[in-house]
Amino acid sequence: MNTAGDELPAPSRAAAPLSCTLEELVERARSLATGGTRSILGITGAPGSGKSTVAQALDEALGAQATRVGMDAFHLANQVLADRGSRDRKGAPDTFDPWGYANLLHRLKSNREPVVYAPTFDRGLEESIGGSVPVAREVPLVITEGNYLLLDADGWRDGRDQIDEVWYLDVADSERQLRLVRRHETFGKPYEEARAWALGSDQSNAEIVDTTRTRADLVINLVHSQTPKSLAQA
Incomplete structure (x- = not known):
């Protein structure tokens, strides 16, 4: 584990996890925000690894230096998925619009517009809402x-090309699955249904995500004693 004051190593695209604290991640993100041009930081990992919670924590710590946008906002609408017969597979790669996501990242990276309005995904509605997140040109x-x-697939590669650095959150399956069950219950699923989804569709998607970890700039084992309490329910 890094001691206080140590710097994280330069990106290595290695699969070996690096143990570090949230504070260390904040400082690394801050360095990306002070480079003089717009940078994009990606946080990835299997379902339940804490991506949203870590991204939110970084966003809050950096204040006006950062804004957060999510890939989940590019879920295809439920009606589209129903028409395609893939409603019960929602969350799989082919249930998203990767080109739409890549186009948003390109607009954000090029930073030519006074403000870009990004969509968000409402977990309560299970639908995306357009024009929800304003990203001003001044945000670094x-x-x-x-x-x-x-x-490594069509559309998704285009999005990756716009991202300066990608961190992969490494969490044990048992912990991830527990978080997922709790999340599904929070949004209204009975326990048995929540567990079935976490061990079924979510786990299938986790296995796909796991094959991508060697492409990350950093694979991170977050030290839990320094993470927000909400991470336990991420």
Whole structure:
């Protein structure tokens, strides 16, 4: 584990996890925000690894230096998935619009517009809402998070090309699955249904995401004693 004051190593695209604290990640993100041009930081990992919670914590710590946008906002609408017969597979790579996500990242990276309005995904509605997150030209760092930032497939590669650095959160399956069950219950699923989804569709997607970890700039084992309490329910 890094001691206080140590710097994280330069990106190595190695699969070996690096143990570090949230504070160390904040400082690394801050360095991306002070480079003089717009940077994009990606946070990825399997479902339940804490991507949204870490991205939110970084966003809050950096204040006006950062804004957070999510890959989940590019879920295809439930009606589209129903028409395609893939509603019960929602969350798989082919249930997203990766080109739409890549186009948003390109707009954010090029930073030519006074403001870009990004969509968000409402977990209560299970639908995306457009024009929800204003990203002003003056914001130096955009933090984006999602399962498939490193997926080597059409559309997804285009999005990866816009991201300066991608961190992969490494969490044991048992912990991830517990978090997922709790999350599904929070959003209204009975326990048995929540568990079935966590061990079924979510786990299938986790296995896909795991194949991408060697493409990450950093694989991170977050030291839990320094993370927000909400991470336990991420």
